[in-house]
Amino acid sequence: MAGISLRKLRKTYGELRVIHDIDLEIADKEFIILVGPSGCGKSTTLRMIAGLEEISGGDLVIGDTIVNDVPSKDRDIAMVFQNYALYPHMTVYKNMAFGLELRRHPREDIDRKVKDAAEVLDITHLLNRKPKALSGGQRQRVALGRAMVRSPEVFLLDEPLSNLDAKLRTAMRAEITKLHRRLDATFIYVTHDQVEAMTMADRIVVMKDGYIQQVDTPQVLYDEPANMFVAGFIGAPQMNFLDVIIRKTAGGFAAEYEGQLLPLPEHLARAVAGHEGRSCVLGLRPENFHERPPVDVDPALTAPVEMSVELAEPMGAEVHLNGKLGSHGIIARVSPRCRARTGDTVPLIADLSAAHLFDKETEIALRTGRPAH
Amino acid sequence: MTSVSLATSSETLKRPPRRINWGLILTYAVVIIVTLTMLAPFVWMLSASLKLDRDVFAFPIEWIPSEPRWQNYIDIWTKIPLGIFVLNTTKLTVIVTVLQLLTSSFAAYAFAKLHFPYRNALFLAYIATIAMPWQVYMVPQFILMREFGLNNTHMALICLQAFTAFGVFLMRQFYMSIPDELCEAARIDGMSEYGIWWRIMLPLSMPALSTLTIFTFVNTWNDFLGPLIYLTKTDLKTIQIGIRMFITQYTQEYGLIMAASVVSLIPVLIVFLALQRFFVEGIASTGLKG
Numbered sequence: 091m092a093g094i095s096l097r098k099l100r101k102t103y104g105e106l107r108v109i110h111d112i113d114l115e116i117a118d119k120e121f122i123i124l125v126g127p128s129g130c131g132k133s134t135t136l137r138m139i140a141g142l143e144e145i146s147g148g149d150l151v152i153g154d155t156i157v158n159d160v161p162s163k164d165r166d167i168a169m170v171f172q173n174y175a176l177y178p179h180m181t182v183y184k185n186m187a188f189g190l191e192l193r194r195h196p197r198e199d200i201d202r203k204v205k206d207a208a209e210v211l212d213i214t215h216l217l218n219r220k221p222k223a224l225s226g227g228q229r230q231r232v233a234l235g236r237a238m239v240r241s242p243e244v245f246l247l248d249e250p251l252s253n254l255d256a257k258l259r260t261a262m263r264a265e266i267t268k269l270h271r272r273l274d275a276t277f278i279y280v281t282h283d284q285v286e287a288m289t290m291a292d293r294i295v296v297m298k299d300g301y302i303q304q305v306d307t308p309q310v311l312y313d314e315p316a317n318m319f320v321a322g323f324i325g326a327p328q329m330n331f332l333d334v335i336i337r338k339t340a341g342g343f344a345a346e347y348e349g350q351l352l353p354l355p356e357h358l359a360r361a362v363a364g365h366e367g368r369s370c371v372l373g374l375r376p377e378n379f380h381e382r383p384p385v386d387v388d389p390a391l392t393a394p395v396e397m398s399v400e401l402a403e404p405m406g407a408e409v410h411l412n413g414k415l416g417s418h419g420i421i422a423r424v425s426p427r428c429r430a431r432t433g434d435t436v437p438l439i440a441d442l443s444a445a446h447l448f449d450k451e452t453e454i455a456l457r458t459g460r461p462a463h
Numbered sequence: 464m465t466s467v468s469l470a471t472s473s474e475t476l477k478r479p480p481r482r483i484n485w486g487l488i489l490t491y492a493v494v495i496i497v498t499l500t501m502l503a504p505f506v507w508m509l510s511a512s513l514k515l516d517r518d519v520f521a522f523p524i525e526w527i528p529s530e531p532r533w534q535n536y537i538d539i540w541t542k543i544p545l546g547i548f549v550l551n552t553t554k555l556t557v558i559v560t561v562l563q564l565l566t567s568s569f570a571a572y573a574f575a576k577l578h579f580p581y582r583n584a585l586f587l588a589y590i591a592t593i594a595m596p597w598q599v600y601m602v603p604q605f606i607l608m609r610e611f612g613l614n615n616t617h618m619a620l621i622c623l624q625a626f627t628a629f630g631v632f633l634m635r636q637f638y639m640s641i642p643d644e645l646c647e648a649a650r651i652d653g654m655s656e657y658g659i660w661w662r663i664m665l666p667l668s669m670p671a672l673s674t675l676t677i678f679t680f681v682n683t684w685n686d687f688l689g690p691l692i693y694l695t696k697t698d699l700k701t702i703q704i705g706i707r708m709f710i711t712q713y714t715q716e717y718g719l720i721m722a723a724s725v726v727s728l729i730p731v732l733i734v735f736l737a738l739q740r741f742f743v744e745g746i747a748s749t750g751l752k753g
Binding site: 140173178 | 644647648649650651652653654658663666667
């Protein structure tokens with residue numbers, strides 16, 4: 091049993107507070123990803139769990155023990171570092187066996203575990219090489235292997251894929267997900283790449299400036315971001331934000347954007363009822379703009395808009411249009427059949443059924459209940 | 464088409480005439496002169512070691528003696544107890560070098576990789592001692608050692624030379640270039656700080672250790688002032704002060720002095736040649752390599 095609890099966990103460097111009393115419950119065998127921009131405190135949090143950083147306040151509980159003062163080696167964890175941190179003067183075999191040797195495991199036992207792990211990671215043919223004779227991807231596998239042979243309850247991974255090229259990264263992403271299922275252990279993974287977070291995690295922890303912004307499954311984070319930061323961080327290209335004013339209309343409520351009324355769906359209308367005239371921020375994802383009326387959306391919840399295109403980026407399966415909607419810059423994701431070019435004005439249909447609304451001051455999401463989809 | 468036009472154009476192409484690079488010639492000339500100036504004393508020493516005393520200062524210099532006097536190399540062992548001096552010097556040099564390597568790398572590990580209060584201030588204070596000339600404090604130091612009862616013992620020199628701020632500085636700069644993650648990975652693997660120093664840091668710091676070995680070995684081997692102050696008994700003396708026994712009130716046996724100097728140079732040369740590959744690498748990478 092290796093559930094992990096962070097209870098009012100705090101980290102300070104002198105006067106500077108970098109982690110602000112965060113609370114987090116990580117279930118046994120969960121794959122949890124800490125994500126956020128540089129300097130948000132995700133790596134510091136991971137290093138506190140690893141025992142590499144002193145905990146300034148609060149409690150860290152692994153299983154049913156408070157481990158604040160337990161040294162790293164006794165926490166039953168293994169860590170994979172961003173730069174792999176393989177011992178340069180030892181062979182791959184020795185690198186993987188080292189932790190077990192220090193714990194005085196029997197020689198045959200070590201041999202079996204190293205060879206099993208090497209088999210799983212497909213690095214058996216590299217066992218006698220030194221790290222400098224390996225490619226980035228191979229070093230990554232060795233680093234994973236070194237963690238695996240110890241069979242720890244908790245794996246900590248600190249941006250393990252950030253030094254790999256794009257293709258290898260995609261391949262390793264799938265491998266790490268498979269490895270998690272196979273090893274049946276708790277994985278805590280740090281990344282600044284929201285695609286990694288979305289594709290691999292059971293749950294994602296979004297952090298900013300030492301605070302946790304939201305903790306939930308990838309789909310819920312995408313569909314129901316708690317605030318503008320999460321809404322902007324999760325999803326690529328990022329969500330478009332428009333400054334709007336709430337108006338009451340005959341059919342319910344609408345958001346007025348530069349003179350145009352954009353109808354609001356029921357769950358947003360309920361949240362802003364009685365707040366006519368209030369300034370808000372409307373969030374629309376790039377895929378909520380269409381060239382033709384979408385078939386599965388109530389036409390009453392769509393609005394025609396005109397976008398002046400500044401740049402069209404063909405992605406193969408889709409085209410990203412960068413441009414202006416009135417005075418705000420937006421990105422729309424349309425089909426590759428779209429022939430719009432720089433300088434064109436394109437008529438688009440905005441699908442408001444999936445819109446998000448945020449308070450302009452607090453940037454917190456306004457909604458009641460789940461959206462319709 | 465392309466291949467045809469390429470063929471014709473390569474035939475018609477002209478190569479500009481080769482110019483004499485005077486700058487390069489000048490550089491070489493300067494380098495050769497400097498090299499000869501550096502080597503001349505060594506060659507003179509070698510040449511003088513094979514001459515009679517009265518021929519040593521003959522002018523013009525006879526670089527290759529017409530009658531080399533090999534007897535000098537036999538006399539140096541019989542006229543003074545050179546064997547004992549070599550033994551004493553070897554003992555002191557080996558012990559001091561090993562101790563310096565251990566203490567320097569050990570302290571450097573703490574200064575580079577461990578966090579403790581006032582670490583940087585302490586390091587700075589320690590490094591500042593490099594700026595203090597030894598001549599300033601050698602007398603008080605001698606009085607202190609005498610109080611400890613270490614006068615006229617090898618122990619005095621060993622105690623004084625086993626610790627070096629320069630060595631700590633050199634090793635620390637090298638350790639700073641080794642990623643912290645290696646130490647962290649080792650800590651998670653279950654190693655103690657002593658273990659990390661011994662099994663991770665030391666094997667990785669061969670270039671820096673070699674550099675320090677050369678510096679320490681040469682310095683200790685060639686040390687003159689230290690043994691001169693602390694060692695007065697003949698059977699404790701080192702080679703460098705032992706050679707002085709060829710200089711008496713009325714005579715200086717230059718041929719023998721030079722022969723003994725050549726002998727004393729051999730171990731230094733061997734150590735340097737054995738480690739020079741690491742040494743050059745170490746000088747190039749110390750404190751710079753990421």
